Amino acid sequence: MQRIPNETKLFIFDIDGTLHVDGVLVSGALxxxxxxxQENFQIRFMTNTTTKSQQMLLDQLNGLGIEANTDEILSAPEASRIFLKQEQQSSGRPLKIWAVVNDHIRADFDAFEHSSERPDFVVIGDIGKDWSIDLLNQIFSCLNRGAKLIALHKNKFWQTRQGLKVDIGLFIAGLEYVSSQSALIMGKPNITFFKQVLASAHCDASEAVLIGDDIDSDVGGAQRLDIFSVLVKTGKYRSEYHAESKIQPDLVIDSVADLAQYLA
Incomplete structure (x- = not known):
């Protein structure tokens, strides 16, 4: 039977779909x-969620009974803020950005000048039902005037209690197509995002294990750095999609609770 590597020091968990599904804790996760x-492993929570601030994510985990602190949570909005801060420092001038994001994380970008006419970067996250053809055309105009496109992630879909729903990857792919530019992806599967997680725990890729429900963003991203990857059959997992994928996880389990039996 496949085992978690003996040298493992860090477990990286996707949150939505892995530890909980639409707010309902996965049985045995706690x-x-x-x-x-108790066995002194380090734990990190890594998420592409773009509708919650760091504090909201912490409150959500704590509300589910999961022990965590903000230093253990790394989100796509936080990765984007770090990237933009570095860009601003290297440019030597204030950056102008247009943050097309959920109101809950808008304050994360207060350190930058706002412009929806001639921004240096357009940052896109999940805005739910606020998408419209007028908004897409306004973003398109900014990109045509030289703005760079930042996507907090490019997920195709996400799991709700009502089934799968399309995610912002739909809009990111369309904007890339019409603007002839590739978006800078901040969240999973961006390897820079994974490197930030490893650095926070002072671990090498060979000492980490990633557990997630998304074979593209979670497993695919982890495997770019040779991180041992575990795919769970909860959340957005679909057997047909898994069977057709070129990405092969190191381990596939029914749910996160089953991970315990694979520990060395």
């Missing part, structure tokens, strides 16, 4: 996390 902490 017990697994408690065991890992």
């Amino acid at each position: 017990e697994l996390l408690q065991r890992l902490r």
Whole structure:
């Protein structure tokens, strides 16, 4: 039976679809996390969620009974803020950005000048039902005037209690097509995002294990750095999609609770 590598020091968990599905805790997830902490493994929570601030994510985990602190949570909006801060420092001038994001994370970009006419960067996250053809055309105009496109992630879909729903990847792919530019992806599967997680725990890729429900963003991103990857059959997992994918996880389990039996 396949085992988690003996040299493992860090477990990186996707949140939505892996630890909970639309706010409902996956059975056995809490017990697994408690065991890992008792055995002195480091834990990080890595998410492409773009509708919650760091504090909201922490409150959500704590509300589910999951022990965590803000230093253990790395989100796509936070990765974007770090990137833009570095860009601003290297340019030597204030950056102008247009943050097309959820109101809950808008304050994350307060350190930059705002412009929806001639921004240096257009940052796109999940804005739910606020998408419109007029908004897309306004973004398109900015890109045509030289703005660079930043996507907090490019997920195709996400899991809700009502089934799969399209995610912002639909809009990102369309904007890339009409503007003839490739978006800078901040969240998974961007390897820079994974490197930030590893650095926060002072671990090498060979010492980490990634657990997620998205074979593209979670597993695909982890494997770019040779991080041992575990795919769970919860959340957005679909057997047909898995069977057709060229990405092969190191381990496939029914749910995160089953990880315990694969520990060395």
